Each structure stands twice: as structure tokens, then as C-alpha cells.
Amino acid sequence: xxxxxxxxxxxxxxxxxxxxxxxxxxxxxxxxxxxxxxxxxxxxxxxxxxxxxxxxxxxxxxxxxxxxxxxxxxxxxxxxxxxxxxxxxxxxxxxxxxxxxxxxxxxxxxxxxxxxxxxxxxxxxxxxxxxxxxxxxxxxxxxxxxxxxxxxxxxxxxxxxxxxxxxxxxxxxxxxxxxxxxxxxxxxxxxxxxxxxxxxxxxxxxxxxxxxxxxxxxxxxxxxxxxxxxxxxxxxxxxxxxxxxxxxxxxxxxxxxxxxxxxxxxxxxxxxxxxxxxxxxxxxxxxxxxxxxxxxxxxxxxxxxxxxxxxxxxxxxxxxxxxxxxxxxxxxxxxxxxxxxxxxxxxxxxxxxxxxxxxxxxxxxxxxxxxxxxxxxxxxxxxxxxxxxxxxxxxxxxxxxxxxxxxxxxxxxxxxxxxxxxxxxxxxxxxxxxxxxxxxxxxxxxxxxxxxxxxxxxxxxxxxxxxxxxxxxxxxxxxxxxxxxxxxxxxxxxxxxxxxxxxxxxxxxxxxxxxxxxxxxxxxxxxxxxxxxxxxxxxxxxxxxxxxxxxxxxxxxxxxxxxxxxxxxxxxxxxxx
Amino acid sequence: xxxxxxxxxxxxxxxxxxxxxxxxxxxxxxxxxxxxxxxxxxxxxxxxxxxxxxxxxxxxxxxxxxxxxxxxxxxxxxxxxxxxxxxxxxxxxxxxxxxxxxxxxxxxxxxxxxxxxxxxxxxxxxxxxxxxxxxxxxxxxxxxxxxxxxxxxxxxxxxxxxx
Numbered sequence: 001x002x003x004x005x006x007x008x009x010x011x012x013x014x015x016x017x018x019x020x021x022x023x024x025x026x027x028x029x030x031x032x033x034x035x036x037x038x039x040x041x042x043x044x045x046x047x048x049x050x051x052x053x054x055x056x057x058x059x060x061x062x063x064x065x066x067x068x069x070x071x072x073x074x075x076x077x078x079x080x081x082x083x084x085x086x087x088x089x090x091x092x093x094x095x096x097x098x099x100x101x102x103x104x105x106x107x108x109x110x111x112x113x114x115x116x117x118x119x120x121x122x123x124x125x126x127x128x129x130x131x132x133x134x135x136x137x138x139x140x141x142x143x144x145x146x147x148x149x150x151x152x153x154x155x156x157x158x159x160x161x162x163x164x165x166x167x168x169x170x171x172x173x174x175x176x177x178x179x180x181x182x183x184x185x186x187x188x189x190x191x192x193x194x195x196x197x198x199x200x201x202x203x204x205x206x207x208x209x210x211x212x213x214x215x216x217x218x219x220x221x222x223x224x225x226x227x228x229x230x231x232x233x234x235x236x237x238x239x240x241x242x243x244x245x246x247x248x249x250x251x252x253x254x255x256x257x258x259x260x261x262x263x264x265x266x267x268x269x270x271x272x273x274x275x276x277x278x279x280x281x282x283x284x285x286x287x288x289x290x291x292x293x294x295x296x297x298x299x300x301x302x303x304x305x306x307x308x309x310x311x312x313x314x315x316x317x318x319x320x321x322x323x324x325x326x327x328x329x330x331x332x333x334x335x336x337x338x339x340x341x342x343x344x345x346x347x348x349x350x351x352x353x354x355x356x357x358x359x360x361x362x363x364x365x366x367x368x369x370x371x372x373x374x375x376x377x378x379x380x381x382x383x384x385x386x387x388x389x390x391x392x393x394x395x396x397x398x399x400x401x402x403x404x405x406x407x408x409x410x411x412x413x414x415x416x417x418x419x420x421x422x423x424x425x426x427x428x429x430x431x432x433x434x435x436x437x438x439x440x441x442x443x444x445x446x447x448x449x450x451x452x453x454x455x456x457x458x459x460x461x462x463x464x465x466x467x468x469x470x471x472x473x474x475x476x477x478x479x480x481x482x483x484x485x486x487x488x489x490x491x492x493x494x495x496x497x498x499x500x501x502x503x504x505x506x507x508x509x510x511x512x513x514x515x516x517x518x519x520x521x522x523x524x525x526x527x528x529x530x531x532x533x534x535x536x537x538x539x540x541x542x543x544x545x546x547x548x549x550x551x552x553x554x555x556x557x558x559x560x561x562x563x564x565x566x567x568x569x570x571x572x573x574x575x576x577x
Numbered sequence: 578x579x580x581x582x583x584x585x586x587x588x589x590x591x592x593x594x595x596x597x598x599x600x601x602x603x604x605x606x607x608x609x610x611x612x613x614x615x616x617x618x619x620x621x622x623x624x625x626x627x628x629x630x631x632x633x634x635x636x637x638x639x640x641x642x643x644x645x646x647x648x649x650x651x652x653x654x655x656x657x658x659x660x661x662x663x664x665x666x667x668x669x670x671x672x673x674x675x676x677x678x679x680x681x682x683x684x685x686x687x688x689x690x691x692x693x694x695x696x697x698x699x700x701x702x703x704x705x706x707x708x709x710x711x712x713x714x715x716x717x718x719x720x721x722x723x724x725x726x727x728x729x730x731x732x733x734x735x736x737x738x739x740x
Contacts, residue, residue, distance in 0.1 A: 155638075165636030181641025182623040189637075269687065322733045573630055573637060 006072035011026060012382070015068050019056035022050055022063040030077050033085065033117070035092075035110060035202055037064040039516075041160055042200075047151055048088045049114065052076045057141055060084050086118050093120065095127030096173065096203070103147070104202040111149060128174035137185035138365050140193035140209060140357040141508075143167075147175040148205035151499070154178055154197030155212035161501060162475040164307065166191035178205075184520050190310045190573055192475070194358030194499045195381075195508015197406035208357050208509060209435065211378045213389050218349040218377070219262045225312055225343045228264040228351040229329045230439055232273060233419030233504040234382050236525030240511040240518075241386030242396040243404050246522030249529045252401020257394045258353070259402060268404045269352065272329035272410030273418045273427070275547070276300065277538035278563055280322045280424075281432045282555035284494055286463070293317045295470075295485070295492040298424050300324045301361035302506075303499030305568065312482050313570035318495075321565040325418065327361055328350050328369050329408065330375030331563040336551050337408060338371075342558035352379045355419070356446035357498065357506030370563045381509025413444075413529070413536035418527040421473035421503035422456060425496040428459055429469070432538045437463050444536050450527070452502060452520065455480055456494075468492045474501040580617065590628055597632050604635055608643060611650060620651045648689075650703055651658075656691045656698035658736050661715045662724075665699045667708035672725070676712055677701075679726035683733055696740075697733070 008025050015024045020043075025032050030106040038049035045065035055073035061253035063074075063105045075081065093115060100106050152169065155477055159165045166189045170179050170379045180189035181417030188428040197206050218224045239250040258266050284296050299305055299320045308315060325330070329352070330543065331509035334345035352359065362368065368375050380388075389396055403409070414430050426446045433441055448458035449469065470492045472478045478497045485488040500506045502519035505526060535541060552559045596613050600606040610629060614621045621644055630637045639640070642652040649663075662668075662677050677699075681687060684697050687721040705713050710722035716736070 159636070165638050168636065168638035168642045169646075170638070170642050178637070181638045181645075182626055184623075184637075573627060 001004065004068050004070045004072075006068050006070070006074060006149050007225070008074045009076055011076050011431075017067075019066055019068050021052060021054075021061070021066045021068055021072075021074055022250045022325040024068045025063065025074070030076055032063045034064060035114060035116060035149070036153065038153050038156065038200055042151070042153045042156035044152060044156075047092070047149070047410070049085055051081060051084050051088075053078050053081055053095035056181075059573050068085040070150075071340050082118075086120065088554045089115055089118055089120055089123055090123045091126070091127075093123045094125035095129055096149065098127070099147075104210070105201075105204035105512075105541075109204065112203075123567065125441070129175050132177055135179070135185050136209070137187035138193065138209070138361075139187070139188060141195060141198060141206060142208050143179070143186060144320070145179070145383070146202065146205075147203050149203055150176055150178065151202060152178070153200040153202065154206055156439040157196045157200050160195060160476065162307075162499075163198055163479050164190060164192055164194075166474060167197065170452065173341070183488070192303040192310070192499065193358035193504075193508075194304040194475070196500060198357060198508050199506075199510070199512055199514045202397060204362060208381050208383065210384055210387075211360070211380060212384050212391075215351055215380060215388070220552065221349075223347055224266050224349045225341075225347050226349045226351065227267060227333055227337070228353060229264045229267045229272070229326070229333075230254065230258070230353045231269045231326070231359075231419065231504060232416050233355040233507065233510070233522065233526065234353050234385070235416075235529065236419065236505060236522045237510045238386060239396070241390075244397065245521070246320055246518040247523075247525035247531075248530075249525050250396075251529065252400045252403070254398055255390050255404055257396050258400035259563060260394055260399075261388060261392055263351070265328070265405045265408075266402075267333070269325045269329055269354075269409045269414035271541070272325035272332070273415035274412055274544050275328050275332075276322055276325050276418075276424075277414060277431050277562070278544060278555045279328075279338045279547075279560055280320050280419055281428050281435065281538075282429070284432065286556065287438065288493060295490065295495045296320050296340060296499055297495045298542060299566075300418065300424055301358070301497065301499040301504070302356070302477065303358035304320055304497045306361070306571070307478065307499065308482070309569050310485070311479075314484060315485060315572065316536045316568045318485070319568060319569070323564055324359075324568045325361060325367075325415075326354065326379065327362065327375055327566070328564045330363070330368065331370040331555050332408065332547075334371035334375060334546065335374055335563060340407075345373055348373075349421065350375065352376050353385045353386070354379050354381050354383065354460035355379060355504045355510045356500075367465050367566055382507075382511060383509060392419040407543040410541060411533075412538055412541050413533035414538045415541075416533065417526055418528045419504045420450070420523045421454065421498050421501075422446075422451070422471045425449045425469055425471050425494065425537055427496065428496075429462075429467075431539045432467070433460065433462050433490065433498045434537065436465075438485055441537075442515060445546070446569065449496070450523075454524075469496070470494045473498040473503050473506075475499055579613070597629070602633055604633060605723075607633065607640065608647075611640070611643060614713060615650050618681070622652055623624070624651075645714045646683050647655065648700055651689070651700075653689070653691060653699075654695065655700075656666055656668050656696050658697050659715075660697060661700040661702045662688075663703065663705050663713045665708070665711075667704075668725060673709040673712040675726045676698040676724045679729040685728055687720070695736060696737070720739035 020536040045062035051060035053075040135143040239248040363376040414427035505522035
């Protein structure tokens with residue numbers, strides 16, 4: 001690639017041709033403020049916050065879309081640049097409600113931060129400020145178009161990363177809203193509830209449905225026996241809400257903090273993840289041995305499940321019938337655990353802490369009531385948990401570590417790695433290999449399926465069989481595998497698909513910001529947590545062994561089918577069809 | 578522009594299949610497909626958008642985005658007389674908002690709506706290129722220049738009397 005040399009604020013910098021001025025400036029630690037920009041995803045030059053002076057250019061140029069050129073001279077901080085940015089901010093603010101203290105993104109808002117940095121003390125203009133209808137139809141995600149600055153980040157992520165395009169710009173001028181279109185609300189659309197839009201929204205225009213009040217009410221009800229499960233990826237992200245470095249493994253503090261909120265039992269979704277491996281691994285072996293439909297595709301990720309239901313319904317027989325760990329846990333909490341603890345399942349209130357907005361939808365799917373009740377009553381996101389802990393005044397960082405309760409709190413390293421892309425595959429391989437061959441793995445680390453590459457492949461020798469596997473994360477990457485599968489070009493035995501880039505650590509319910517670097521750090525945290533576990537293979541989990549002995553009998557047995565397996569719904573372009 | 582073989586909505590699926598095939602399903606031709614529907618049927622409602630989304634593999638959000646961006650398109654049926662007001666800069670400065678307000682008052686509808694008897698619909702358009710005689714309106718594509726609010730009742734009566 002040819003290189004070009006330019007000067008930014010007097011610093012000479014050499015970059016590959018085609019690099020934008022914005023990225024070139026980053027190379028020499030000059031940070032140009034941005035608002036609509038999202039690297040590689042939303043590069044549209046729409047908001048004009050990143051304008052810079054380019055010597056010889058007639059007007060200020062948007063750094064995010066201006067390619068660096070040979071001998072270019074750029075100034076990023078001049079009176080003209082500052083005046084322009086301030087005016088742009090005032091214009092955006094002139095059409096934005098001043099509701100910061102009551103906004104879900106207060107103190108975590110890019111528009112607010114810029115207004116603060118530029119010292120905007122008054123807004124000289126008044127915009128049309130049209131009042132739009134708030135869309136609270138979805139059980140997962142709420143849209144508040146009044147707070148939208150039309151940066152297009154959400155629509156770009158939905159279109160380019162997830163290839164769903166559930167929302168896009170409708171109308172023009174002040175009347176523009178980012179919406180599903182044709183007066184449809186989110187719940188009627190093909191939105192898969194992944195919440196990637198929520199993670200990239202610079203303001204409070206799209207956010208998770210907050211259900212913390214429902215949980216507070218249950219905690220305050222003496223009649224209720226409130227149990228909670230925490231997903232693998234929450235432990236490496238919740239610390240960020242209390243100033244910890246991304247990827248810090250805060251399992252012990254998190255358990256202690258949640259217990260302080262007043263939950264009767266603090267359990268671990270990881271227990272159910274180990275159980276998922278037992279069921280899903282057995283299902284895979286059954287499909288391989290009995291000529292079943294291959295490849296088998298994982299079913300842990302509810303955004304992914306809704307995606308295939310909408311876009312590739314004919315491929316649904318490939319999807320494992322296993323419920324996700326959240327729902328396996330939910331079904332067991334109100335049956336196995338209720339019996340064991342001598343609690344009436346009607347009195348159990350089951351909460352999950354998830355990195356995910358789609359889990360809210362999954363918990364409310366009509367078929368998720370194997371116990372005779374709604375198996376999981378409320379799925380909270382990592383952010384909602386953070387909010388509850390702050391309300392309770394819990395000094396998260398200073399808490400001594402505590403352990404999960406027995407027996408639904410016992411887990412292995414194989415379950416922790418469910419939180420990162422490739423984790424379910426690796427956990428399955430650890431168990432399937434040992435069950436089939438009877439040998440102990442020399443190394444439990446299947447590094448080929450780890451990391452941020454979009455589609456990963458590996459072949460693992462299990463006894464006489466070369467097991468071919470593939471892993472995709474982000475629905476755009478999933479689509480590549482599904483198209484190959486439809487074209488008869490995907491000769492795999494097993495495919496893992498996670499809806500969100502990076503896997504659950506990058507889920508739509510995780511702390512904001514969640515970007516590429518932070519995803520990477522959370523993944524590192526996941527593998528650190530795995531290595532710290534004494535047991536690292538699901539089939540070695542003593543609580544799982546006991547569960548089968550006392551209650552389920554065997555994987556894919558009658559009771560398993562009743563409680564732990566499910567069926568899927570073929571959906572059209574929109575939910576209404 | 579090829580005319581529709583039949584205007585019966587029951588044949589819309591087949592008609593659209595034919596037109597889209599003529600464009601070889603090219604996504605870039607979306608706007609031409611929508612234009613065809615608008616021209617032949619007068620509007621592009623949700624059920625039609627869904628058929629197009631399905632046949633062309635274009636997201637519904639994108640199709641409706643195009644329809645709501647360009648005022649030429651409509652997702653609701655238009656009236657027998659389609660009154661469009663220019664809201665370009667020159668017309669705006671020379672009193673287009675007052676003319677619009679009068680039309681809204683006399684017809685009892687807002688822009689992009691149609692009267693209950695399906696006689697009149699009100700639209701907003703951008704520059705017609707006749708700024709010297711602003712403000713301009715069109716009635717079923719026929720231009721009228723130098724509009725004034727007080728001319729509005731007269732125009733409406735004139736159209737009603739045609740019936």
C-alpha cells in the first residue's frame with residue numbers, strides 16, 4: 001500500500017493511502033472530537049463535529065471522511081474550527097430535549113460530554129423540536145425519537161454488522177425518525193432485540209427496557225423467594241460500571257454485591273451452561289451417530305435464534321433443540337430446585353442478570369414455561385444490575401469476595417467461556433472429546449476457535465472422526481455461514497453462532513461504551529477466569545453429575561426433553577406476517 | 578413506463594413479479610419499481626411494500642425510508658385532486674406558509690393527507706423552477722402561479738363545481 005505523509009498540528013505523520021485525517025491524527029495522539037463516527041461502520045460525515053482546517057481547502061473539512069493526502073497540512077484546533085464545532089453543537093442541542101438529569105444516559109452521553117467540553121452555556125437557536133411517539137412496544141428495547149440526533153449509528157450497525165435493517169431513517173428534515181417504517185413498531189418488526197443499536201447510540205434515544213422496579217418489588221415481598229442467576233460475561237464487565245478496567249474479573253465482588261441486595265439465593269448461569277454442554281454435546285453425538293441433520297447449530301443466543309426464525313426459517317432443523325442456559329436454569333429453578341429447597345414454585349421469583357437485551361424477549365417467549373410458570377420472571381441487563389447496586393449504595397470495589405450458593409452455583413471453566421465467541425464450541429469439544437474417546441485431553445485449550453476473527457474454522461480429531469466445526473459472531477458473519485450452508489458448501493458437524501460481535505461479552509446489555517478494544521479486554525478476562533477454575537470441563541461438574549443422578553437421569557432423557565429442550569417459530573419479514 | 582395489465586389489487590403480486598423481473602431484481606432499481614407502483618396504483622401501502630421487500634430482498638425499513646423521503650411517493654391513497662404546494666425557499670419567503678395554512682383550514686386536512694370524500698389531497702413539494710412567479714402550487718401536475726391565501730376558497734369551489 002503506498003504511503004502518504006501529511007502534517008497535523010505541526011506533527012509529521014505517515015499513513016497508508018486512503019487513511020482518513022481522523023485516523024491519521026489518532027496515530028500521533030491527536031484526538032479530534034466525533035459524534036456520528038463509528039469506525040468502519042458509520043463513516044458518513046454527517047454531524048460535522050470533526051471538522052478541521054486543511055490548508056488550501058475553501059471550507060472546513062470533516063476529518064472522518066477526508067482522506068489524508070501527500071503534503072496535506074491540517075490544523076485541528078483553530079478559532080474557526082472551535083467556532084464551527086460550537087455552532088454545530090448548539091444546532092444539535094437546539095433540537096434536543098434538555099432532560100439530562102432524568103435521561104437513562106445521563107453522565108454517559110457523548111452529546112452531553114461534547115457540550116461540557118466545549119463549554120456550551122446557552123443555545124442561541126431554537127429547533128422545531130417535533131414531538132414523536134415513543135416506541136415502547138418491544139419487551140427488550142425502547143426508542144425515544146425525541147432524543148435522536150439522527151447520526152445513523154444504530155441504523156448502520158443494524159444494517160452492516162447485523163444485516164437485519166430492522167430500523168432506518170424514515171421521513172425527511174425535522175420529521176425524520178429512525179424507525180422500522182410503515183408505522184410499524186419495534187415489536188412488530190424483524191428486530192432481533194440484540195441491542196447493538198443501544199451500545200452505539202451517542203444519546204438516550206434507544207435503550208433497554210428497565211425492569212429494575214419489578215425486581216425491587218419482588219425483593220420487598222416477603223412471600224417471594226427470589227433467586228438470581230448471573231451470565232458468564234457479566235462478571236468481566238460489571239466492574240466497568242464502578243470504574244474498574246474493562247475485563248476485570250469481578251465474580252466474587254459481584255456475588256457479594258448481589259447478595260447484599262437481598263436475593264435469597266445467588267446462583268450461576270454457568271451451572272446451566274455446563275448442563276447445556278451435556279445436552280447439546282449428546283444431541284450432536286446422536287445426530288452424528290444416527291444420521292441426523294448436520295451441521296448442528298448452537299441455540300444459546302436469543303438474538304441469533306430470532307434472526308434465523310425471520311431470515312432462514314428453512315434451516316431451523318439445524319438448530320439444536322437445547323434451550324439457552326438462561327432458560328435451562330429457569331426451568332430447573334422452579335422444578336428441581338423448588339423441590340430440593342421445599343419452596344412452592346409459585347412463590348419463586350426468578351431473575352437473571354444478562355449481558356443481553358434479547359434475553360428479555362427470550363424469557364417472555366410463550367413456550368418458556370416448562371415449570372408450569374414463566375420460567376424466568378425478569379431478565380436484567382448488566383447495566384440494570386449496575387443501577388440497582390448504585391441505588392443500594394453498595395461499595396462494589398471494596399466488597400470482600402463471596403461464593404455462589406449451592407447447588408445451582410457450581411460450575412467449570414467450560415461454562416465461563418460461553419461468554420466469548422468460540423466458547424460454547426470449545427466447551428463442547430472438551431466434553432465430546434473425552435466422552436467419545438475415554439481419554440483425558442492433554443490440553444483443554446482449543447485456540448483455533450478463539451478470537452475476534454468473524455468466521456473461524458477448525459477440525460478436531462475425536463477418535464476416528466475428524467469433527468469439522470465453525471464459529472461465527474455478529475449476524476453478518478452468521479449470514480455468511482448460512483448462505484454457504486444453503487448452497488451446500490458448509491460440510492461442518494457443528495457450528496456456533498453468537499448474535500453479537502465478540503460473543504456475549506459484547507452483548508447489547510453490557511456497559512457503555514462497548515467497542516472493539518473493550519470487547520477484546522473482556523474476552524481476555526473470560527479466559528483468565530477459565531484458567532483460574534479448578535474444573536474446566538462441563539462433564540466434571542459434580543453438581544451436574546448429581547443433577548442427572550437425582551433428577552434428570554440422563555442427557556436427552558424424558559425429563560430433559562420436558563424441561564431443557566424447545567422448539568422454534570418460523571417468522572416472516574415482520575412479526576405480523 | 579409500462580402500464581399495469583390490471584389495476585385489481587388481487588393481481589398485484591403477479592404484476593410486481595413481472596416488473597421486478599424486468600429489472601432483474603436489481604436492488605438499485607428500487608426507486609423505479611416504487612415509481613411504477615405509485616404511477617399505476619396511486620400509492621404504495623404497507624402490503625405492497627412487504628411484497629417488494631420479499632421479492633427484491635430489500636429491508637422494509639429501507640423501502641419505507643425511500644417512500645417517506647421523497648414527497649412524490651405516498652403510502653396513502655391520494656384524492657382525485659392532488660394539490661401540491663411548493664415549499665422551496667422563494668415560495669416560502671413569498672407567502673407559501675400562509676397559503677398552506679389556508680388550504681389546511683378550508684380542507685380540514687394536514688399535508689400528506691386526503692379528505693374523507695377522497696376528493697382532495699394536500700402535498701408539499703420542493704422547487705418547481707418558477708421562483709419568479711412564487712408562490713407556486715400544482716393541481717394534478719398543472720401549475721398555478723402567484724398564489725394568495727384568499728384565492729384558496731375560489732380554487733376549491735372551482736374544482737368542486739367540475740364534479
